[in-house]
Amino acid sequence: MRAAPNRCISCTMKRPRTIIGSFVSPYVRKVLACLNLKGLDYQIDPITPFYGNDEFERLSPLRRIPILIDGDVTMSDSSVICAYLDEAYPGHALLPASPAERARARWLEEYADTRLGDLFIWSLFYQKVVRPMVWNEPTDEERVRKALEEDLPEALNYLEGELPAAGFLFGEIGIADISIATFFRNGAYAGFETDDSHWPRTAGFVNRTLDHPAIASLLPFEDVQRGASIKGRRQALLNAGARLTEETLGLREPRRGRMRL
Numbered sequence: 001m002r003a004a005p006n007r008c009i010s011c012t013m014k015r016p017r018t019i020i021g022s023f024v025s026p027y028v029r030k031v032l033a034c035l036n037l038k039g040l041d042y043q044i045d046p047i048t049p050f051y052g053n054d055e056f057e058r059l060s061p062l063r064r065i066p067i068l069i070d071g072d073v074t075m076s077d078s079s080v081i082c083a084y085l086d087e088a089y090p091g092h093a094l095l096p097a098s099p100a101e102r103a104r105a106r107w108l109e110e111y112a113d114t115r116l117g118d119l120f121i122w123s124l125f126y127q128k129v130v131r132p133m134v135w136n137e138p139t140d141e142e143r144v145r146k147a148l149e150e151d152l153p154e155a156l157n158y159l160e161g162e163l164p165a166a167g168f169l170f171g172e173i174g175i176a177d178i179s180i181a182t183f184f185r186n187g188a189y190a191g192f193e194t195d196d197s198h199w200p201r202t203a204g205f206v207n208r209t210l211d212h213p214a215i216a217s218l219l220p221f222e223d224v225q226r227g228a229s230i231k232g233r234r235q236a237l238l239n240a241g242a243r244l245t246e247e248t249l250g251l252r253e254p255r256r257g258r259m260r261l
């Protein structure tokens, strides 16, 4: 976490709370859902992953989204951001109360960020959507096949044993529910559907969580972002009522990130 100037360059008003990152990223969606649950205002610089400029890289040394700027502090990594929001702001608690349940919620968040991220993002969404569209590269069909036929069934079997048949993991919706469900939306964007005859708890849980207003209210912006060209995106989002920053940390040409899975 680093100190950031809390003043706009061109004005003396305090900079509104800002998220840098695309509406379509599962990690950005997780943070926006938590902000919504807490009832906190924010504006967005909706940069596409890989398109950050030098200032973006200064704020996010791994060149990853999301970034949060909140008054005098900036930070990257969705888990760090959500933990900060829960500690800094009252209202809807993102973690359950008891130490044992908090540990389990954190584990499920980590499982989602790492394992579901590897499968839904790097093996499906990145291969089928990002590689052709951003890098003009072919999909690694073997990686997609292995994810669909071997690794995703194993992950879904694990989740089926962890998720509740009704309601959310710890009573009220929280960080563990959101962290898991967010990846399934990107899976759907890459053509994946959870077979509810094999994984009924998981399918029901994901639908319930994605239908919660804290997440469902983001869908119109995701649809606009997915439907518009990178150049036309900003205006399309503004037309749809998204609250955006005046300036962007985006670039015209993409740059490779720091991490390759």
Ligand SMILES: N[C@@H](CCC(=O)N[C@@H](CS)C(=O)NCC(=O)O)C(=O)O
Pocket: 025, 026, 027, 049, 050, 062, 063, 064, 065, 066, 076, 077, 078, 079, 113, 121, 256, 257, 258, 259
């Ligand atoms: N652990 C990070 C992962 C964030 C992440 O991987 N974001 C992707 C977009 S979905 C990204 O920025 N990728 C660009 C890259 O890896 O270069 C978090 O939880 O925020």
